[in-house]
Amino acid sequence: MKIEWIITDELRDVSKQEFDLEWNGIYGYFQMTINDKTVGYFPNREFIYNEEGNEDITYWLEELLQANKKLDEGNEYKFDLLSLNLVALEFSKNDSVNVRLFYKETGETIWREHIEFNKFSEEIVRSTNLFIDTIREKNLSLLECNIIKKLIREK
Numbered sequence: 001m002k003i004e005w006i007i008t009d010e011l012r013d014v015s016k017q018e019f020d021l022e023w024n025g026i027y028g029y030f031q032m033t034i035n036d037k038t039v040g041y042f043p044n045r046e047f048i049y050n051e052e053g054n055e056d057i058t059y060w061l062e063e064l065l066q067a068n069k070k071l072d073e074g075n076e077y078k079f080d081l082l083s084l085n086l087v088a089l090e091f092s093k094n095d096s097v098n099v100r101l102f103y104k105e106t107g108e109t110i111w112r113e114h115i116e117f118n119k120f121s122e123e124i125v126r127s128t129n130l131f132i133d134t135i136r137e138k139n140l141s142l143l144e145c146n147i148i149k150k151l152i153r154e155k
Contacts, residue, residue: 001032001033001034001115001119001120001123002032002033002123003030003031003032003033003064003123003124003126003127004029004030004031004032004033004042005028005029005030005031005042005055005057005060005127005131006028006029006042006047006053007026007027007028007057007134007138008027008028008029008047008051008052008053009026009027009028009052011026011135011138011139011142012138012139013139014139014142015141016141016142016144016145019142019145019147020145020146023145023147024056024147025056025057025058025059025147026056026057026058026135026147027052027053027054027055027056027057028053028055028057029041029042029043029053029055030042030053030055030057030060032060032064034099034113034115035113035114035115037099037101037111037113039081039084039089039101040055040060040083041053041055054083055082055083056082057131058147058148058151059082061124061127061128061131061151062147062150062151062154063079063089064124064127064128065124065128065151065154065155066079066154067079067089067091067124068120068121068124068125069154070091071091071092071093071097071117071120072117072121074093076090076091076092076093077090077091078090078091080104086103086104086105087101087102087103087104087110088101088102088104089101090102093117096114096115096116096117097114097115097116097117097120098112098113098114099112099113099114099115100112125155128151128155129155131151132148132151132152132155135148
């Protein structure tokens with residue numbers, strides 16, 4: 001499993017107060033690959049100045065942390081994809097983590113993959129830690145924002 005993301009929002013001059021009042025997430029590109037199946041989009045090229053991605057990275061990380069927690073407790077978990085509003089991801093665990101991307105309306109499976117739980121969990125925590133470190137580098141005050149504090153608590 002591999003999670004890739006890049007923040008395209010400009011965060012350097014955003015205050016904690018402004019962020020908590022006016023922002024609902026941190027946006028950019030986000031992609032998750034399990035074996036040979038991929039969801040999301042991460043461009044494999046140089047970025048253009050002022051380029052904007054449309055994935056809410058904080059939403060992805062929050063949901064994946066919740067999936068990790070629920071699976072560890074023996075429960076299933078699913079969440080809707082914001083940028084692909086007709087599909088969702090579903091996670092369940094037997095001997096390994098079963099991940100299914102499916103159409104919400106019909107339940108039809110787009111793809112299904114399996115991964116060891118420890119690899120799944122480690123990649124989610126690694127990516128979340130890297131995200132928090134990146135926020136720390138871009139704007140230390142944002143670590144006190146509600147969305148980021150939630151990520152810190154849940155990892």
